[in-house]
Amino acid sequence: MTHRTPTGGSIDRNTLLRFTFNGTEYTGHPGDTLASALLANGVHSIGTSVKLGRPRGVVAAGSEDPTSLVQVEAPFSEPMLLATTVELYDGLVARGLSGQGRLSAEPDPARYDAKHEHCDVLVVGAGPAGLVAALTAARAGARVVLVDEQNQAGGALLGVDEYLDDRPSAEWVADVVAELKSTPGVLVLERTTAFGMYQDGFVLALQKRTDHLGFAAPAAVARHRVWRIRTRQTVLATGAHERPVVFADNDRPGIMLASSARTFLHRYGVLPGSRAVVFTTNDSAYCAAIDLAESGVDIALIVDARAEAPARLSTECAARGIEVRAGQFVTGTEGSSRVEAVLVGDQRIACDTLLVSGGWNPVVSLFSQARGALRYDSELGAFVPGEELPTVRVAGSATGELDLTACTRQGRDAGAGAARAAGFTPGGQVPLPASDSRCTARSGLVLWRVPGSDDTSFVDLQRDSTVADVLRATGAGLRSLEHIKRYTTIGTAHDQGKTSGMIAAGIVAEALGVELGEQRPTTFRPPYTSVSFAALAGRDRGELHDPVRVTSIHPWHVEHGALFENVGQWKRPWYYPQPGEDLHTAVLRECRATRESVGLMDGSTLGKIDVQGQDAGKFLDMLYTNLMSTLKVGKIRYGVMCGVDGMVIDDGTVIRVGEERYLVTTTTGNAAKILDWMEEWLQTEWPHLDVHCTSVTEHWATIPLVGPRSRDVLAAVAPDLDVSNEAFEFMTWHDTTVAGVPARVCRISFSGELAYEINVTGWHGLTVWKALMEAGKPYGITPYGTETMHVLRAEKGYPIIGQETDATVTPQDLGMSWAVSKKKPDFIGKRSFARAENNRSDRKQLVGLLPVDPAVLLPEGSQIVETDRLPEPPVRMLGHVTSSYPSAALGRTFALALVRSGHDRIGETLYVPVEDALVPVTVTESVLYDKEGARRDG
């Protein structure tokens, strides 16, 4: 049986849409929501409640509905959608939920994106007030964005069949929208919910762009878009939600808000039932009753809680044979899967529908998010905007005003005020449409609940929270609404208490015997309606999740099968496995080849900073622990940087390029941080210094060429360069031509081997790399990755910043007192070295560890203890393993570690808990390979 009216509603009756709900096939029309299509098919029971398993239906027609949660199964499974906001499409499959949904196990194929938008005036809500506000601002020449959560403009007008200026209101709406859309600089966004309002005119809005297209949604179009709107002025015309009244068994399907029933009738041509009782505290429900009666619904009775019913509306009801009883209350209902009877005092009235109206709650969520103070309006029984904000205006029923002409006048004032505040001059006034509405008064009775069975008087239908729960909270001594909200969970569901929050506050105030005006309302927080994580993530997924930084040589690494390691945002070759190799075998091969012949790696990710100016040396003397101003042009020095607390923050080489020019290298991960650090000192402390710093990290491609045969390879590609040990000393640099390309070659080593670092512009990196590979062929030149680099340097006891250090390690702890100047009067960190804490003998110091069993590889991060048996906790930890590798050169495993009093423990045996065993290790100096430095010169 259909519950569709013969005519009316903005649905396309000529087109049938098939859909499936809870396994049964139904039909509906374009323009329907899932809820309206279900009601048209007589389906009122949507799901069951989360705790008690009671049947639940549709309470409201829009996003404020607390109960009609469904899981959409096709085209893509998505949980926790409201049937009242799901637009119907052909092939829709859904089922009702019991408070919880199920995420799809499949990846979501849809696109989601975000877009920035800037405007002078943002209007939220395209009801009559919002439309007039937008039109006023647009005519003043402002850039206007109008957002509305519905699929068409009109707001509350969509739910009535009233006339404006003697024609259907839809025509007036269409005219305004048409003018807005044709005005340059105006953006009208439908299906777009402003869900968050933040500082400085920042508003987030979610636009549902293709959901209504169902299976026909184009894959290239982002399904949801988060609009990041930056506006000078905002007009909130967010409307009002009808509020129910709580009574016993108020949760049965078929019990609906009166205005929502009216919306289902006028917007969708759907009758909520055949015989209805109306329970109201105010005039507006009479209009619903009259409209429904005229559409064929048998209105059994209007129960008006007020002592006197309104005269004119009572007369209109009498003329239609509708009985009105004033001063009475609905005290309960009966029924199983749907309401079957309503109890009014001791009378039982059979019906299939109960329409309820307890007044109106202005939608103040965004105003509150904008830090607007709320005020309790005792006549309305609701919180309303309680102050004026410099950049946010409120218009229409969001202010508590319910008269349409007054609402549009507020819209016009707000639109003009916003435009003016944004620097525009409104011209002539937008004419306000004349309304024929019956319901203009706001005189109502504030009624939160009808006394009855507290256990079945539901305040929050979604959370199954009852009056009994509220009274239990107040009885336990809770007084703050925030606490009671958390104790009872009222207002914490998908709907964030749109229909329940105010009532809960009212019941609490009554129970505590306080004035509601003295109660602080709970804080409104974004999002106003649910936003999927996918929408918030937008396009920051997959390869766009985080930028991948690559060097100019990267394509070669990919082509040659490198596996990559993430270092910050960089992709660095980790190792280059040959067929059948795992990490360990590949790294042993790379290490051996490099120590025995020649290897090369891509070092382009090293941070590089050009430091120029008369005071460059003086500046670097302050930043590094050692002296840089004494460095001769043409020479290179290793340096360590500390924070003011004396802890190591970075290390690298400093090249003296000219009398007033240095090139500084930083570790890969710290390049930006160190440049910022330098600028910070220069700009905020030493602006008098003549020094300028410029990042050249990506200008240069950097290729370390390492191993005893590196000299031969370099000689082959750099014919102009005298590569002899005498002409090209350790820690010096030369400008020359490498593989036909201008290059700067530095003789530095991070492995202890003879090594060179070749720098060419990024454009030439790949070419020079290939030339080195070619020239190195006779020597079996081997590309190596970060893992081999780590092993080679660890064998030499060279620390890696961030691996051996963690912001609690001084240069002295690293055994680098040699790099700390005694001559300089000051440098950053120097004073801290004199602090007692930094001179304790039991500081953690860098040492080497050799497992007694040379085959045992200690897991990095392992703790170190003193005894071969674990004492009762707490166990004193001596430190931890910072690096650990198998070594081809040593023929065994080894590790570096930070150990308490480590420098004094050399030779001692300590223990490392690994799984259930305590592994004995011998403490050694950190330098394990070529201690005398014999390999440096090849």
Added chain:
Amino acid sequence: MQLIPCPWCGPREEAEFHYGGQAHVAYPEDPSALSDEEWAQYVFFRENPSGPFAERWSHSAGCRRWFNAVRDTRTHDLLAVYRVGEPMPEVTA
């Protein structure tokens, strides 16, 4: 996303900026002349007021200039921004 008015580039989103802690904490003239106590004050101790607070920001994704701002720590409202070397302006919270 708050806007921070860079004294050079104008208002930009806060994601472009880097926080630098309390402003007007000068590096001591001669650290070696300070007691451990005094040095520790400089290194480790900062104000943490409820209300207006002068602090340093860098427009790190923009002009890379450091500047000072007075922020109300209760509301995050920026009450004033001013360039390095300029005195802190009078503000009303």
Added chain:
Amino acid sequence: MTVSPLAAWTDRLAALAPALDVTEVPFRSQLTVRVSDPDAIAAMGDALGVRFPAVPCTFSAGTGEFGAVEVLWLGPDEFLVTASPDLQVTIEEVLRGALQDVRGSVVDTSAQRTTVVLQGPRARDVLAHGCSVDLHPASAPRGTCVQTLLARTGIVLQVNDDGYTILVRSSFAEYFAAWLADAATEYLAVP
């Protein structure tokens, strides 16, 4: 042989037309100049045939001995001079000559960033997906030059008569290209 950061992207970027015309202009000469002395700034401008921008967040263009040269404001004492390829060495010399002993610096940063020209009917829309700066002509007229973020990478963005010039760090160039191509997806179907 030289390889530009977006050499591998030429075809993929060309496929974004006609909604978006994206072209890498590789190997441009680029020099980072730090200077605040007005006389030195004027001397540098004279040497290049272009007046250095005096207003923050703008760039200027001119033609002189080195052909068409642009000078981008990057900070109160920081500029980026851009010109045709292979001029960086001589321009650096000329700028150093103009700077003389005045406090400042000149650094060849030609390969630090690559240059991408972005035109087409959807250029502003595509940028709005990742750039929070208002690029409406009323807010960002021709001659605007901002350093800001595009999605998760820093960019230098110049507003031209017929589109935008974007400078992006070389290591971020492929991320930038991938982001751009993805952002344009919707506009390829409906240009």
